[in-house]
Amino acid sequence: MTRTSNRFPHQTVALAMVAALLQAGCGGGGGDPGASPFPGSGGSSGGGSIPASSQSAGRLVNSSVSGALPEHWVASTCTADRQRSWVRSIVHEKHLFYRQVPNINPASYTGTPQNLFYELTRFGIPNNRDRFSFVIPQSTASATFEQGQGVGIGAAYVYDGQGRLRVAYVEPGSPAAGQFDRGAQIVSINGAAVGNSLTSAQIDALYPSAAGGTIALQVRATPAGVTRSITLTNTTYTIAPVNRSLVLPGNVGYLHYTDFTTPSGQIQLADTFSTFQTAGIADLIIDLRYNGGGYLAIASQLGHMVAGSRGANRTFERLVYSDKRVRENVSVPFYHRHLDLPGYTNPRAGQSLPSLNLSRVFVLTTGDSCSASESFINAMKGVDVQVVQIGGTTCGKPYGFTRYPNCTFAYFPIEFEGRNDRNESFPASGITPTCAVPDDLDAPLGLPGEALLDAALSYRATGQCPALVTAQSRTLPPGVKVGSPEPDSPRRIKLVTP
Incomplete structure (x- = not known):
């Protein structure tokens, strides 16, 4: 950017x-x-x-x-x-x-x-x-x-391989819901055309700090579609990290999980896994392609809901601090119960979480899969759950923070490296996929016909990666980057509770 x-x-x-x-x-x-x-x-x-x-x-x-x-x-x-x-x-x-x-x-x-x-x-x-x-x-x-709130119009954005700003997904109940869907192209923001990167004014407009203002957009339902103008008002809305979940033919569960930040997300996850458990799913596809991370505790809960007994009495992630803070090194377990989190009282605190006891999980990723999402992948490998990773290489953030408040700001210096039960971390260059497949912004998430999902289903059927010429193998136009245009510093996150 x-x-x-x-x-x-x-x-x-x-x-x-x-x-x-x-x-x-x-x-x-x-x-x-x-x-x-x-x-x-x-x-x-x-x-x-x-x-x-x-x-x-x-x-x-x-x-x-x-x-x-x-x-x-x-x-x-x-x-x-x-x-x-x-x-x-x-x-x-x-x-x-x-x-x-x-x-x-x-x-x-x-x-x-x-x-x-x-x-x-x-x-x-x-x-x-x-x-x-x-x-x-x-x-x-x-x-x-603490409150799991977002502010803005409730859309997530990514650049595609042609330098076009596209909608990755829309938050249910937000101002953007019903106005456009995944794959829509943002042509202009407040009268300024969108180029290969965003100006500071465009960033301010897409990612406002307060509710109440408006944003004027020119959008196309698809890059080949008709341009139309809309004006939306920024509001405060509740984030729903379980953006989509369903049971596909063949008893395959699909879960699109957008962040580990929202404290109430653990309840949404538990309800989703209870549905999967009742359906008797045989395989699970977890879509983390836009999940930048969040609470390590919620990622650990997800790990338990996938791995079940394989994670019992084992380490989800060990936090390794600098050589002058060795006494602070600590292991985070696979949490098998609902948790209270700072500023959030869980009405189900102490209740057991469902689990599927799977020996394999499919994970869909891009370069916007980061931090706690990567910890989940690494933790599964640490307890011998096979991870079939489909999509792109993850962002490469094996580090985490503590929140240090001071006056009206909160500071987050990276403090620890995370390692799994085998004492293995992952590289700062990211976790490479089993099958490299470009993100498919021209198809809805969770439905057959979407490239990453189709590749996962194909691998499930054949045990091999589909024969694709991936977008990653092509030379991008000059100045073009693929992925989220959001300011990157606060997006790459891993949270631990005190």
């Missing part, structure tokens, strides 16, 4: 697609309160006094144990200087690659605390090793992670 005005990752994001690692408490804390924030520098670089750790900096900055949300914070306490000191300390304490974090003195840094965070992480760590650390407003984090 080409950015037109700012080197820092765009901070206006769709609530429906944002996720992060949740941790109770304010300001982070932890680490060695006596450690110098500048290794070998005696605590300063270029002059100025810097708190010894985010714990001490946090005592200066945080003004409320409830998380310093906008209605709680005090301007005289949350000064830019104090926030920058906290940001510098928390990154050096918590980051998985802390040894490569650049040595920037917050006392002499004149940019915003949020920009300092990016200078220390994504833009400061060499070799593009950190592509995922991000910061968002606390109000956005709370609405998304």
Whole structure:
């Protein structure tokens, strides 16, 4: 995606697609309160006094144990200087690659605390090793992670191999529902033609931060269709991560699951798997092609519902922190019950989840399958469930975060690498598919005739990949990228609960 005005990752994001690692408490804390924030520098670089750790900096900055949300914070306490000191300390304490974090003195840094965070992480760590650390407003984090709410018109978008912006799917009950469907082409946004990449203004329009505004679109039902104009109002809506589920002929279950972020998604998953269990399905196809991740706990629940007894007393994912946080390494089990999550009280908490006890699962993926979605694939392999992966290589994010609130922002430095029960991770280049098949935006999801689903059904019948000339083997037009145009920093996520 080409950015037109700012080197820092765009901070206006769709609530429906944002996720992060949740941790109770304010300001982070932890680490060695006596450690110098500048290794070998005696605590300063270029002059100025810097708190010894985010714990001490946090005592200066945080003004409320409830998380310093906008209605709680005090301007005289949350000064830019104090926030920058906290940001510098928390990154050096918590980051998985802390040894490569650049040595920037917050006392002499004149940019915003949020920009300092990016200078220390994504833009400061060499070799593009950190592509995922991000910061968002606390109000956005709370609405998304705790309430499962999205804001906007309720459509997900991807670029196809011809540089056209297409609709990937639509949220039920959202303003976009009934206006257009999967495969529609977005021709213009608020009067500006859509090119191979989006401008900052177009990103703001597609991914608003608040309800109430409108967006004017020119759309075509298909790229060859007639152009029509529509104007929709951005609203707040409840995300339904089970976007589609059905039982196909031959007792094959199909599930399109869009994110692991929505806390109530575990209830939707449980109801879907109860239906599959009653139907006696013999095989399961899980469509994670647009699932950027979310709660590791919900991914673990999905793992149990697929693997059943194979995951009993075994590790779904082991969280491996930096060498100075070895004592924090912990194993996440295959959760077999409904869970309460931070900010969300599950009415079924403690009740058992259904399971299919499958020895094989088909997973549909693209480059937008990320983080907790990849953890699910890796975890299945760790307990000897055969994974037949159809589609594209995943995004390549074996890392996860904790949410660190500070004043009106929430910060997410990558902190740990995930490994399965065999102590195996997966590469930052992504998990390669069993059968490479291009995403098919010209067909509805979950119905015969859609390329990834057809390939999975073909493999099920023959044990071989279908003979296809994949889009991945063709040379894309200059400047064209395939996949989501959404600001990438908050989309690549893996959440753990405190």
